[in-house]
Amino acid sequence: MESLQAAIEFVGGPGTLWVLAGVYFGSVILERLWAIRGNPEYDNADALCSIGLNLISSVLNLVIAILVPLALYVLVFDNLRLVGDLSLWLAIPLAFIIHELAYYWDHRLGHRVGLLWAFHAIHHSSNEFNHSTAARGFFLDGQLKGLFALPAAFIGVDPVVFIAVSVLTNSYGIWNHASYVPRLGWVDRTLMTPKMHKVHHANQPQYIDRNYSQVTLIFDRLFGSIAHIEEEPDPGLVKRVYDNNPFTAQFAGLKQLKDRMDTAGDWRDKLAYLWRPPEWSHDGICRSDCAKYGNVSPA
Template sequence: MLNPIVYAAPVFIALILIELALGWRRQANTYRITDTVSSIGLGVLSQVVGLFTKLFLVGIYTLVWQHAALFELPQNAWWVWALALLAYDFCYYWLHRMGHEINILWAAHVVHHSSEEYNLSTALRQTSTGFLLSWLFYLPMAVVGFPPLVFVVVGLINLLYQYWIHTRQIGHLGWFDKVFASPSNHRVHHGQNDYCLDRNYGGMLMLWDHLFGSFVDEREGEDIVYGIRGQLKSWNPLRANLHVYAELWRDCRLADNWADKLKVWIMHPGWRPAAAIAKAPKPAYDIGQFHKYDPPLAKGLATYGLAQFAGLFVLGVHFLAIEPSLSLAASAGYALLLAGSLWVLGGLLEGQRHFITLESLRLLLLAGAIGLSQHWLSPSAIPSSAQYLALSLLAASLYALLRIPRQPERTGTAAA
């Protein structure tokens, strides 16, 4: 069966373009090229990694369901699906909440919050490491007896529902904001204002937030500042996924007793051992001093990056579509090519000059991979006509890249 994200991807992009047009019309644009490329790129990387980890997640769930299920719930009963949607949202609430309250879980979830914009592309900004521990929170569904297929489908429904709530173009929706996850209450969740922190975790329903005291309404007259306290300051997708893990590991090494070394991983975000504070102090956070990450870029570089990312997005969808027919080696090679390309593109959009050389090498490597696709992608080789088009575009890209000035002339804030 074709990966459902292959079908969803064009819809995601179409809705982003509609939101962009609406923002321009209202003179309330919420997009920047660099941020948008970063967010969607992290989504592509998450999906690529997910191809290799989905069997781990579903496999554990299936194993528990087969050997520990208390009830044999019928897969074709409507009430099983309805209860599964409710149960999944409940489990998701606690995964999401703990993802904000326990350091090791925050290290995975932080990716989704590190964008300093809030738009539909932010919804696609997903972690590549969440699979490590997220499965623990859904095992109660397996124990109750929800079949694996039901679990997978309701999980997809829950995820897709959350796409539309990542927008600033839809205001308050009255009673709907109290009952369901909505743009208004989810904007609060993404804010770093004091009143926004650790609020509104529900994926589809706000019922759990009301029950467990984490619900708060969006405040009129107070602009929400998006992003995280302790800015990422990078478009690098690998750094976005790993920077909190690295910080926790550093504090673990600096801790001077075993209790603190353990607590680094399980305490709430922001907690640090006394020894780590003494040896590597951090300045107090002042939201009033917050400025969006916006490194200066050479003229034309943001547009070049957007064009290159469009091609990578197409390749990412192509990979999701053909992956079932590929060998493990071919899948791994394609995945590494995509991940490396996203890394190079991130460095390029940060204005790092040496990444222009790496980008030139990436274009040549990609040209070789496409030209030889009949060998390593068999039986899903790229058609000859598409190969010629892709190789022509890569040649044009290399020409354009070499004409970009080496010195930054403006910032990367150009609207997408």
Template sequence: RGSDEFEDVKDTRTNIILGFSSTAWGVVWGLLASVIYLFAYDLAPYKFPADAWWTWVILFFVDDLAYYIFHRVSHETRLFWNFHVVHHSSRQYNLSVAVRQSWFSGILHWMFYAPVMLLGFAPWMFLLVHGFNLIYQFWIHTKLIQSLGPLEWVLNTPSHHRVHHGVNNPYLDKNYAGVLIIWDRMFGSFVKETEEPRYGIIKQIESYNPFWINTHGWVEMRDVIREQPTLWRKLRCVFGSPNMEFDETTRKTIPAN
């Protein structure tokens, strides 16, 4: 276990470095997104009252659904997976993995959340609710809690999220929930934890370098695109599924977790 523990320490250290650095980049992308959110809110034909309790209830559900859509697209479209793969590339599953995030994912986040402002929710209200959503997801990155009983039917729990991080075949690309697991149950992406997950990504990277962890997906996609004979195939490498395979004369796209 000595070498394993040493590797775990290095991985945890990398996670923390990525956490601080992605937060710094997130401030930059967040400021740019705020401009878009303010513009979208100005276009909203109706403005939800901030002093009504039911506004916050509706916003909670709208934001959580928007996160589900964002998260699912991040797994099912190669362009977005190249950002999200950073989070999944750790072979560990602990609280430090929660902060292992991409430097650049904030560039496109606004595409999924600007519609929330178009519905009439003020940007500051969205940021509060969305912040709660993200904070909630921190604690579920743990192997210490096995089950929360009846809450497993409604909430995203450590058990459900362990499934999400697993590369075992029953678990691959499942349980995209933020706070509520109901979206996965409704849209057919739910799987219950029945066996111990194997964590990481299918094509595991052997590096603790934060720069390579953030860029390896883009380098691999570039190489795959270069080998495709037609523009259509090149576009499919970018906008198609990360699990997509081509014929035997061409190279496979990099599988997603």
């Protein structure tokens, strides 16, 4: 018990960034070495762009996605928690379940709300699927997770425990972008394995807006968003992005949103693009995710 407590305190404390950085960059390097023989078509430019996007968003996220949510979590935990001294053996599974649920709904809203999709689309903008894409993102993406995690603080899950669980699940989230892991049979029907997550990154109609969870498939099954592998998933946006400059590629989602908004003349229609799902349009012409509905984008 003492060793578990010490591990939790390290991972949820001084080791947080070291663990995540070590898992991410270690995975990217090992996968690149494997690719020398196992995947000679590995796209170096795309991988470097993903790493650049990760570094940019990580720096900008320091306050928005780390310090502010943590301060809010601690505020609720210190002043409103229901249980004063929650057992570690109960706190860990509660933290996992709440984190998984928070991740699911933040992720699902990121696909179904126009402005949030403009932020999240960067994660899907790579036409490759490997460890480098795992942390490819825009700094405003995923900001609702902090709010959705507050029930854990309200119940009484210590901030250090919740952070430690988050670090471990996020580390798993890096692994499930592996390009070298094959189908895993029954495991693919239980966990968000790399092949199951590749489904989420695919642009085929049957795969769009599916498999939102990070570690398990529980909430995808519960909320009807699961998709199993049929044809091999083809990663990338429906409207593909071929920009490997991280300083410009990070705005690809916002640019596509602006392009859709510019088609509307009425300001109310323009604003509707911010909260309507990305396939919506004011005139019935699909301009995003059209493959999901069997439509063809206008030239």
